[in-house]
Amino acid sequence: MGIERHPYATAREAADMLAVTGLPRTSVRRALAAGVAGEAIRTRGSLLYRRRTIRDLIREPLTEGTLPHPLDKGTFVLRLWFGAPDIVRFTAHQEDDARRDSISDGWHMGWQTRLVLVARATYGVPMPLLATCGGFVVVGATILGARQSATDTSTSLRLGPPDDWYEGLHHRILITPRGRPWTILPRARLNNPWVGVNERDGRA
Numbered sequence: 001m002g003i004e005r006h007p008y009a010t011a012r013e014a015a016d017m018l019a020v021t022g023l024p025r026t027s028v029r030r031a032l033a034a035g036v037a038g039e040a041i042r043t044r045g046s047l048l049y050r051r052r053t054i055r056d057l058i059r060e061p062l063t064e065g066t067l068p069h070p071l072d073k074g075t076f077v078l079r080l081w082f083g084a085p086d087i088v089r090f091t092a093h094q095e096d097d098a099r100r101d102s103i104s105d106g107w108h109m110g111w112q113t114r115l116v117l118v119a120r121a122t123y124g125v126p127m128p129l130l131a132t133c134g135g136f137v138v139v140g141a142t143i144l145g146a147r148q149s150a151t152d153t154s155t156s157l158r159l160g161p162p163d164d165w166y167e168g169l170h171h172r173i174l175i176t177p178r179g180r181p182w183t184i185l186p187r188a189r190l191n192n193p194w195v196g197v198n199e200r201d202g203r204a
Contacts, residue, residue: 007050015029020058021058021135027134031133031134035092036057036134037049037054059173063174074185075128077176080132081133081181100161101159103159107155114146117157126160128142129142132176136173138170140170142162143157143158
């Protein structure tokens with residue numbers, strides 16, 4: 001086995017390495033900005049990432065059909081942009097609590113969706129949340145409540161840490177359908193999100 005000449009890769013080289021995942025180069029750059037390969041080493045003309053960390057990102061993607069339990073009973077998925085005109089919500093070195101806080105505000109949804117999120121938390125089956133950037137899962141959380149913002153028509157989410165279901169999902173690729181900044185997976189649950197509100201064990 002050959003020895004790598006340099007243990008670090010530029011952002012362009014990282015995008016080339018991750019091309020096997022099928023993600024566009026622009027998506028990979030957004031994911032790198034969200035810290036999927038750790039905090040970059042800044043040089044005069046480049047951002048450098050560890051090649052070993054990049055290789056570890058190449059895993060079988062998750063789809064709505066392969067979501068583990070209890071995510072298969074309904075998962076709220078946020079799609080972060082990390083590029084104009086959206087804001088960069090967190091940096092690679094921030095802790096999980098700060099990341100959850102940074103994604104809790106500014107989501108536009110109808111009152112029906114907000115009511116479902118509140119009802120599930122009230123009945124003891126809070127909906128899991130995954131936030132992705134560039135196709136990679138970058139934040140996991142549990143939705144403990146939701147309310148309309150006091151300043152505009154958007155929704156603020158009250159988020160707690162994820163349960164054991166998040167183990168192994170951090171920085172996995174999650175395939176989501178095109179569309180708005182949030183969705184519910186599997187899509188069958190988007191059409192009928194009330195299913196499971198009174199299922200305390202989440203299995204029925």
